[in-house]
Amino acid sequence: MTVRDLPPVDELTGQQQRGANCCFCGAPLRNGTAHDLGPRPVDAHGTSALWFPRCCPLCWKDPG
Template sequence: MTVRNLPPVSELTEQQQRGWSCVWCAAPLSTGTAINLGEQRHEPAFGSPYWWFPRACPDARACAKREVTGDRR
């Protein structure tokens, strides 16, 4: 698997931050197949620090294609 830097949490939807959607292509994820990217701590300039839970699609090629085309299925 290729290692990718996570996008800035401030640019992600709530669904992406909570691991309900792919952190890169925003496609909905299922519990059994999503790739867990580990808990991530975010310390905003203002406000309290918090944890977020990114997950990714199991098929990296399909994910990359959706990311380019904007297809979220």
């Protein structure tokens, strides 16, 4: 399963970076309905870190 391209992490809000809000549309997420997109590496000021994007059901698209 693949995921559509994620927006640049540095353009997201703190809530989106934490996975509290949808990383695409910014909608608040509930644990029962959020789709976990898996940890993504991010270059933050020369230190490698991970962020954990999640998205809402409306933004979740199955390819094909």
